[in-house]
Amino acid sequence: MDYKLMMKRYITILIAFSVTFVLFYFVTFTATHEFHDCTGADCTICHELQLMNQIEKLLQGMLTTIVFGIVLLIVKRIHIDDSYGYILKRNPIDDKVRMDD
Numbered sequence: 001m002d003y004k005l006m007m008k009r010y011i012t013i014l015i016a017f018s019v020t021f022v023l024f025y026f027v028t029f030t031a032t033h034e035f036h037d038c039t040g041a042d043c044t045i046c047h048e049l050q051l052m053n054q055i056e057k058l059l060q061g062m063l064t065t066i067v068f069g070i071v072l073l074i075v076k077r078i079h080i081d082d083s084y085g086y087i088l089k090r091n092p093i094d095d096k097v098r099m100d101d
Helices: 003-033 044-089
Strands: none
Touching: 003 044
């Protein structure tokens, strides 16, 4: 197998696991610290929870955009493949073209 292709696969898998780990960490941190003893306006845990919620919303928006883009590429690829197949399968009889002109 090609070395560059293997490295691209490893990097892709590493990025996927990293994003999954970060989202999992945010969810577990939020779940474990949701009901804490708040010290007031300068509570560091409340600040961290707000920061994590903002980052989580940004990551969810990014992932939604990526998934939507991948779905559009797949649909476009299927549509192009079908249209080429239709064009290649056409013949004069299907188009009802007279050949004696």
